[in-house]
Amino acid sequence: xxxxxxxxxLYNEAQVIAGVVRGLRTAFDHVVCVDDGSHDASAEQAxxxxxxxxxxxxxxxxxxxxxxxxxxxxxxxxxxxxxxxDADGQHQVDEAEAMARRVLDGESDAVFGSRFLDSRTRxxxxxxxxxKGAVVYxxxxxxxxxxxxxxxxxxxxxxxxEQLELNQNRMAHASQLVEQVGRTGSRVVEHPVHILYTDYxxxxxxxxxxxxxxxxELFFK
Amino acid sequence: xxxxxVLILGVxxxxxxxxxxxxxxxxxxxxxxLLVGFVVVAIVSVLDPSLITTVARWVGxxxxxxxxxxxLFILVLGFMASTYRRFRDMERQLTLLTRRLALDxxxxxxxxxxxxxxxxxxxxxx
Numbered sequence: 001x002x003x004x005x006x007x008x009x010l011y012n013e014a015q016v017i018a019g020v021v022r023g024l025r026t027a028f029d030h031v032v033c034v035d036d037g038s039h040d041a042s043a044e045q046a047x048x049x050x051x052x053x054x055x056x057x058x059x060x061x062x063x064x065x066x067x068x069x070x071x072x073x074x075x076x077x078x079x080x081x082x083x084x085x086d087a088d089g090q091h092q093v094d095e096a097e098a099m100a101r102r103v104l105d106g107e108s109d110a111v112f113g114s115r116f117l118d119s120r121t122r123x124x125x126x127x128x129x130x131x132k133g134a135v136v137y138x139x140x141x142x143x144x145x146x147x148x149x150x151x152x153x154x155x156x157x158x159x160x161x162e163q164l165e166l167n168q169n170r171m172a173h174a175s176q177l178v179e180q181v182g183r184t185g186s187r188v189v190e191h192p193v194h195i196l197y198t199d200y201x202x203x204x205x206x207x208x209x210x211x212x213x214x215x216x217e218l219f220f221k
Numbered sequence: 222x223x224x225x226x227v228l229i230l231g232v233x234x235x236x237x238x239x240x241x242x243x244x245x246x247x248x249x250x251x252x253x254x255l256l257v258g259f260v261v262v263a264i265v266s267v268l269d270p271s272l273i274t275t276v277a278r279w280v281g282x283x284x285x286x287x288x289x290x291x292x293l294f295i296l297v298l299g300f301m302a303s304t305y306r307r308f309r310d311m312e313r314q315l316t317l318l319t320r321r322l323a324l325d326x327x328x329x330x331x332x333x334x335x336x337x338x339x340x341x342x343x344x345x346x347x
Binding site for chain 2: 053055057060
C-alpha cells in the first residue's frame with residue numbers, strides 16, 4: 001500500500017515497538033513513529049525495524065503525537081489514507097489493512113475500529129462501563145453513532161486528515177478526533193476489531209482513573 | 222504598633238515586586254490598578270481594622286475578618302484561573318513549537334523513489 005501512511009504514537013515502548021513495526025511493514029510501505037520524548041530505546045528500535053521516526057523534543061501526549069504524525073503523512077503528496085495504530089501491539093495488522101482498503105476503495109472517509117461490534121474482545125466490566133460512557137458522550141458531541149470511542153485503530157482519508165486539528169494533547173484527543181470528523185460531515189463507518197489485551201498492554205494501559213482526566217479535559221477546554 | 226509597620230512594609234514590598242513583572246499591556250495595566258487598590262485596602266485595614274468591619278456590616282457580613290476571608294477566596298480562585306489559562310496557552314505554544322521542530326528535523330517524507338521499499342510486494346498489495 002504505497003499511498004498509505006501508518007502513524008504510530010510512540011512513548012517508552014522499546015520492548016515491543018520493533019515487532020509492531022515489522023508486522024506493519026509486511027503490509028504497509030510507510031510507517032511513521034512519532035517518538036513522544038521517550039526515555040528508552042524506542043526510537044532506535046522503531047528506526048531499525050523500518051519506520052520513519054519523528055521525534056518530539058519533550059513529551060506532549062498521545063494526541064499531540066498523533067497530530068504530528070498526521071501532519072508528517074500529509075507532507076507526502078501521494079498519501080491518500082492515514083492509519084493510526086497503537087504502539088503496544090494490541091491491534092492487528094490485517095485489520096488495519098482491511099480498514100485502509102475501505103478508505104482507498106472510496107467506501108468511506110473515516111473507518112473507526114470498534115471492539116464492541118462483535119464479542120471477540122473482552123474488557124473487564126468496569127472498563128466496559130467507562131468505555132461505554134465515553135461512547136455516549138462522544139456520540140452526543142459529534143452527532144455520530146459509534147460503538148467505541150477510544151479505539152486507537154482508525155483509517156482516515158486524506159481530506160479528513162487535512163481537516164483535523166487536535167489540540168487535546170492527552171487522552172481526550174480520541175473524543176476530539178471523533179468530534180472533528182463528525183463536524184466535517186464525512187462518511188463514517190466502523191470496522192470490527194479485536195483488541196489483544198496482553199499482560200504487556202494491560203500493564204501499559206491507562207488506569208481507569210484517567211477517565212476522570214479525560215472528562216475534565218473535554219469539559220474545561 | 223510594630224505589627225502595623227511590619228504588615229504595611231510587607232504589603233508594599235510585595236506589591237512593588239509584582240508591579241515590576243512584565244506581561245501583556247492591557248492586562249498588565251488592569252492588574253496594576255487592582256494591585257494598587259489591594260495595597261491601599263491592605264494598608265487601611267491595618268491602620269484601622271474597624272473600618273473593614275464597618276464595610277462588612279454594610280454588605281451584610283458579620284465581621285471584618287470574614288469579609289477578608291471571602292475576598293481571599295475569590296482572589297485565590299481568580300489567580301488559579303488566570304494561571305491555568307496562561308499555562309494552557311504556554312502548553313499550546315510548546316506543542317506547536319515541538320511539532321514544528323520535529324517535522325523540520327525529520328524533513329519531508331523521503332523522496333518517494335528512495336522511500337518506497339524495493340520488494341515487489343508493495344505494488345502487489347497496494
